[in-house]
Amino acid sequence: MKVTMKQIAKEANVSTATVSHVINGTKHITEEKYKKIMEIINKYNYMPNSTAKNLRQKKTKTAGLIVSSFPDTFITEMVYGVEERAREMGYNLLLINTNEDRNYEEETMNLLYSRMVDGVILSPTSNDIEYLNKFTNEEFPVVLVNRYNDTAKNIPKVTGDNFQTGYDATIHLLRHGHKKIGMIYGVSNVSTTDDRIRGYKEALNQHNIPFNENYMELGHATVLGGAAAVKSLLKRHSDITALFIQNDLMTIGAISQIKESLLNIPEDIALIGFGDFASAPIIDPPVTNIMLPPDIIGRTAFDALLSKINNSDYKKHIELPPSLITRKSCGCK
């Protein structure tokens, strides 16, 4: 049987209150009693029951992190950022992956809401997050990360600036002289994709190039999905000379497929990927990527959650800027 505070108290001939104070340093206890209590605690290797503590104090020092696609490079590093910051701030993290399942996401929110955690950081599966209002109305701290939309009110958000991401990548391709730029993405109806498309359109618009819906291709966010997506896109539009690909695995698949089609990168097809994955510099050809800082987004999201926990009115939207890392695949050098 696990030893409890009561037993420690009994053996030390003090009350549980005194033991509690010794453990938490909440009041001054005479040297003598303090020593005796500590001795018994060590003797039994006693650890306070945190479930009981949580119940009593109505807080758990635990945060929930719900992501929709794991393991994905961007998400993984974002998780790392959240985890790291949580640890620094003395919090634990409950990690849940919804696997892009909208209903499981809501179920999970319900579960976490039942006082399991002090708040949650959510990277939602879809645009359908109005249901979050039922939690925020109850003052349950929620922050959106990575993906967002505005149907959920009074919620802080930490995201990358995906409009700028789409804009910068497209402008770069445009400057290399491309006019027919395809875009390959892995998830639809989420802000990350939508915002990048808006940026793409804006860049095109500034160059007086009409937007062509058919240059957009949705595929699975996997190596195979990327390969299939280029194949289908180039079949439809063999006039495309450049590609902007929204996910590292898809970029890898796309490159395989392009090589298999005996096309050259960047001569026949120039290409910009997303997220600066480790192997990018040694791929043939080295790949140009535009990236958003996942770890910083994660850390910032945790800080935003802390702000929200301390002040239920907090609802800033923090957007981190992208950076372009040019290599050969876009035509540079």
Added chain:
Amino acid sequence: MKVTMKQIAKEANVSTATVSHVINGTKHITEEKYKKIMEIINKYNYMPNSTAKNLRQKKTKTAGLIVSSFPDTFITEMVYGVEERAREMGYNLLLINTNEDRNYEEETMNLLYSRMVDGVILSPTSNDIEYLNKFTNEEFPVVLVNRYNDTAKNIPKVTGDNFQTGYDATIHLLRHGHKKIGMIYGVSNVSTTDDRIRGYKEALNQHNIPFNENYMELGHATVLGGAAAVKSLLKRHSDITALFIQNDLMTIGAISQIKESLLNIPEDIALIGFGDFASAPIIDPPVTNIMLPPDIIGRTAFDALLSKINNSDYKKHIELPPSLITRKSCGCK
């Protein structure tokens, strides 16, 4: 204020026991009362407080997962496997990354032991895990994953067969005619590395090639670390013709470095990496890897934890076999 079971009971003119039974389906309740209770529950969007439930039931349906290096490709996918299996079995997962900090690992174990979780899956930082006995002696369910050693008694383990991994990779290189095979690794004094080295030695031994300590090179498990490691190793032994590299990031760095040294792969240096990372087929040259199945290891580890929770005598060691994926970097094709 959050609504409690007591308030639901009061409004429905029943006892909390009845409400509890309705919620948990633990006893049959008359249709009429059932309906009324459910109605009130829905009206207030009531969710039982799981902290209280946990305290009462002495279990949390939550498991802890402590890893030492995140995000690392292998670990990330292993985390995914654990998470997926936990979800399937109705458990939540508390994820902690120790960042290879041995003391933080022990602190974390203490924390989780305080009834926060029903058990923990640990991928330890070091060989120094004798301290785990203090938990297992208290019947706290712990399973080791990925890394292990035998100073912790009565603990189930789920790992890859790293001896076989080292053996198979080395044999393959040997069959390509290599006799001077360097090995680059990222962590020392852990079973994964040690076992692979044992396998490497055994393969050498079977081919009557003496083991040379100086062909082993430790570096940081990063792209830069991999580059630095080859550089230093080849400087010391320019006669080396093949490399076995223990980590995907290091493999990527090593390839960059070898190219920079104007050496050709596989003609000058043949190479086998570890873990079949996505970009391996499109790197120049495509890289041969030996891999262990991280997701299956993760899933199996969770099942082992469940076994341990249900039977404190459970202590199997499950070892999953490696598989070699040959491409050009080893000299194949």
Added chain:
DNA sequence: TTGAAAGCGCTAACAG
């Protein structure tokens, strides 16, 4: 400086 006691919200005997 310390202790008594109430109670966090729930479950589970047990009794009716």
Added chain:
DNA sequence: CTGTTAGCGCTTTCAA
């Protein structure tokens, strides 16, 4: 079929 009641192990007034 339903209610009473006694805790789970801790923190925190309040009083001494």
